[in-house]
Amino acid sequence: xxxxxxxxGALSREQQLASSQAFPVLMRKVYLWMTLALVxxxxxxxxxxxxxxxxxxxxxxxxxxxxxxxxxxALVFGITAAINKLSLTTATLLFVLYSVINGATLSxxxxxxxxxxxxxxxxxxxxxxxxxxxxxxxxxxxxxALGPILLMGLLGIIxxxxxxxxxxxxGLNLIVSYLGVLIFVGLTAYDSQKIKQMMLxxxxxxxxxxxxxxxxxxxxxxxxxxxxxxxLRIFGSNRD
Numbered sequence: 001x002x003x004x005x006x007x008x009g010a011l012s013r014e015q016q017l018a019s020s021q022a023f024p025v026l027m028r029k030v031y032l033w034m035t036l037a038l039v040x041x042x043x044x045x046x047x048x049x050x051x052x053x054x055x056x057x058x059x060x061x062x063x064x065x066x067x068x069x070x071x072x073x074a075l076v077f078g079i080t081a082a083i084n085k086l087s088l089t090t091a092t093l094l095f096v097l098y099s100v101i102n103g104a105t106l107s108x109x110x111x112x113x114x115x116x117x118x119x120x121x122x123x124x125x126x127x128x129x130x131x132x133x134x135x136x137x138x139x140x141x142x143x144x145a146l147g148p149i150l151l152m153g154l155l156g157i158i159x160x161x162x163x164x165x166x167x168x169x170x171g172l173n174l175i176v177s178y179l180g181v182l183i184f185v186g187l188t189a190y191d192s193q194k195i196k197q198m199m200l201x202x203x204x205x206x207x208x209x210x211x212x213x214x215x216x217x218x219x220x221x222x223x224x225x226x227x228x229x230x231x232l233r234i235f236g237s238n239r240d
Contacts, residue, residue: 022205026213030195033092033217037099038224044103049110058104068101075101076218083215088207091214098218102225109232117237124235125228132185133220136192143190150190153183173233180230188223195219 048054058064075098079091086094109118136143157176164172195216202209 022202022209023199025205026199026202026209027196029210029213030199030216030220033095033214034220034224037095037217037221040096040099041103041106041225044100045107046110048104048107055107059108065105068105072098072101072105076222079218080215083211084208086211088210088214091211095214095218099221106225106229109229109236112238113232113236114239117235118232121232121235122228125224125231128185128231129188129224129227132188133192136189137196139189139193143193146186146190147194150183150186153179154187157183177230177233181227181234184223184227184230188220188227191216191219191223 048058058068075094079086079094079098083091157179160172160176160179164176195213198212198216199209202212
């Protein structure tokens with residue numbers, strides 16, 4: 001489905017009424033799915049980190065860890081590319097599966113950082129995310145032009161992160177972390193506005209639009225997780 005083909009102005013009065021009623025329903029689903037995914041990720045991460053057998057199974061076998069990382073990328077691209085072919089139930093289950101796998105791969109943060117600093121950074125992230133999502137939702141300024149700039153910045157920090165895997169520069173790591181925060185703060189506002197505009201054009205709250213709402217939830221979920229990880233690298237307290 002190409003939502004740019006939707007023409008709200010051309011809808012009949014009945015369709016406009018259905019569209020206006022669909023908007024709050026779809027927006028609630030976006031944030032409900034995102035929140036549930038974060039809860040699933042957090043619980044899975046904590047469970048794996050506090051279960052010696054699970055943690056050893058995951059991190060003592062590089063093949064399993066790499067398999068999970070590859071599965072994460074495959075699920076994100078698969079859900080996005082095949083959303084029109086998937087049923088809503090299947091797409092939702094794949095999103096849940098991705099949340100579980102992501103939680104498992106993030107479990108190592110509990111061994112690197114103190115639990116108190118993880119909790120503190122989580123609340124900092126939640127506050128920052130909420131503020132930027134609200135800004136993107138309410139601002140009258142068109143943020144469309146930010147999209148290509150933010151994506152180029154994201155590509156830049158990915159390249160810098162790969163380079164730093166070989167040079168091990170603490171200074172470069174700090175620069176990448178601050179840039180990562182700025183980029184995902186911007187992406188949160190950008191994605192929030194984009195999702196609002198999509199849902200405003202929804203002709204109804206049928207399965208097709210709910211699947212687009214699910215994609216919106218996935219985008220915001222990824223924004224939150226990445227913002228959290230970059231803030232954790234800056235403010236997290238390492239275990240001694």
